Amino acid sequence: NAGVMQNPRHLVRRRGQEARLRCSPMKGHSHVYWYRQLPEEGLKFMVYLQKENIIDESGMPKERFSAEFPKEGPSILRIQQVVRGDSAAYFCASSPTGATHEQYFGPGTRLTVT
Amino acid sequence: AQSVSQHNHHVILSEAASLELGCNYSYGGTVNLFWYVQYPGQHLQLLLKYFSGDPLVKGIKGFEAEFIKSKFSFNLRKPSVQWSDTAEYFCAVNVEDMGRRALTFGSGTRLQVQP
Numbered sequence: 204n205a206g207v208m209q210n211p212r213h214l215v216r217r218r219g220q221e222a223r224l225r226c227s228p229m230k231g232h233s234h235v236y237w238y239r240q241l242p243e244e245g246l247k248f249m250v251y252l253q254k255e256n257i258i259d260e261s262g263m264p265k266e267r268f269s270a271e272f273p274k275e276g277p278s279i280l281r282i283q284q285v286v287r288g289d290s291a292a293y294f295c296a297s298s299p300t301g302a303t304h305e306q307y308f309g310p311g312t313r314l315t316v317t
Numbered sequence: 318a319q320s321v322s323q324h325n326h327h328v329i330l331s332e333a334a335s336l337e338l339g340c341n342y343s344y345g346g347t348v349n350l351f352w353y354v355q356y357p358g359q360h361l362q363l364l365l366k367y368f369s370g371d372p373l374v375k376g377i378k379g380f381e382a383e384f385i386k387s388k389f390s391f392n393l394r395k396p397s398v399q400w401s402d403t404a405e406y407f408c409a410v411n412v413e414d415m416g417r418r419a420l421t422f423g424s425g426t427r428l429q430v431q432p
Contacts, residue, residue, distance in 0.1 A: 206360075236419065245321070245407060245422035246361075259417060294361065298418075306420065308353075308361040 205230065207297050207309035208277075215315045216285050224280040224312045228297030235278040236306060237270060240292040252278060285316045319344040321410050323423035330398055331431050338393040338426050340382075340408030350391040351409040351420065352382055361407065367391065378402070403430045 208227040216222050228235050233254050238246040251259040252272040263270070267285075272278040282289055292313050296306040324339045342348060352364040365376025372384040382393045391408060408423040 234418070238420075238422075243424070245323075245424040246409075246420075248419035248421065251418050259419060261417075262419065307363075310360040 207232075207295055207307055209293075209295050209309040209312050211312060212310060213313050213315070215317060217317055218286055219284050222282040222285050222289070222314055222316075224282075224293050224295075224314070226278040226280070226295030226297075226309060228278070228295075229299075229307055232297035232299050232307075234298045234300065235272050236296040236298075237278075237280050238294045238296065240294065240311075242291070246294060249280075282314075285314075287316050290314055290316045319348075319410055319412050319421050321408055321421050321423040323406075323408055323426050325426045326424070327427045327429070329429045329431065332400055333397045334430075336393070336395040336398045336402075336428070338406055338408075338428070340391045340393065340423060341389050342391070342408075342410045342421075343389065344410070344412050346412060349411040350382070350384060351411075352376065352380070352391075352393050353407045353409060353422075354404045355407065355425075356404045364393070364406075398428075398430050400430045400432050402428060404428060 210225050235252045237249040240246045248262040250263050250270045267283045269281045292311045294311045295309045298305040320343045322341045350367040353361045354364050355361050364380050365374050367374045367384045375381050380395050384391050405425045405427050407425045409420040411420050
């Protein structure tokens with residue numbers, strides 16, 4: 204059973220460009236969580252989605268950031284007009300139910316904004 | 318809002334030394350507690366978790382953690398570390414009462430084990 208897949212693993216964008224980060228949950232998992240890790244900090248929750256629904260976006264910045272988890276295909280975290288402060292590692296986790304203890308993490312996408 | 322503190326940011330030990338990493342959280346209600354490990358170049362893996370019952374929890378690779386409710390602590394221990402334990406360790410909390418699924422993480426402790 205393949206684990207949580209994230210791509211790309213590394214992404215370089217210039218200021219003002221858009222970044223799209225993809226997350227394919229484990230097979231059979233319908234709940235996805237996105238976390239961001241800034242340098243020298245722990246992971247910070249951003250958003251929790253089920254298929255086609257955003258359940259909790261309390262950690263999402265109010266502007267430029269959006270997330271979706273369509274019926275078919277991976278979950279997408281989209282950052283518009285990136286700035287240097289968006290440089291971070293973005294981790295996705297998935298679970299088969301909404302139970303927190305079953306979150307499995309992907310390898311992360313390291314975004315660098317130049 | 319709840320928070321998680323990991324007081325040791327960087328720990329250096331020799332092989333066979335004993336390990337204890339501190340974790341304190343700030344919430345008085347029902348919590349679920351976790352320790353994750355991230356080996357160099359790899360993704361986060363769950364080491365152990367506590368929901369209820371015996372406050373001494375055993376995890377993988379010889380790790381254990383003790384939940385002390387009165388101290389709001391969930392310290393990670395290992396009697397004898399190996400070079401392969403070199404990694405970053407994260408404590409995380411979920412506040413069950415609030416009905417949210419998000420994990421709140423500490424800032425991590427980087428463990429370096431010298432051969």
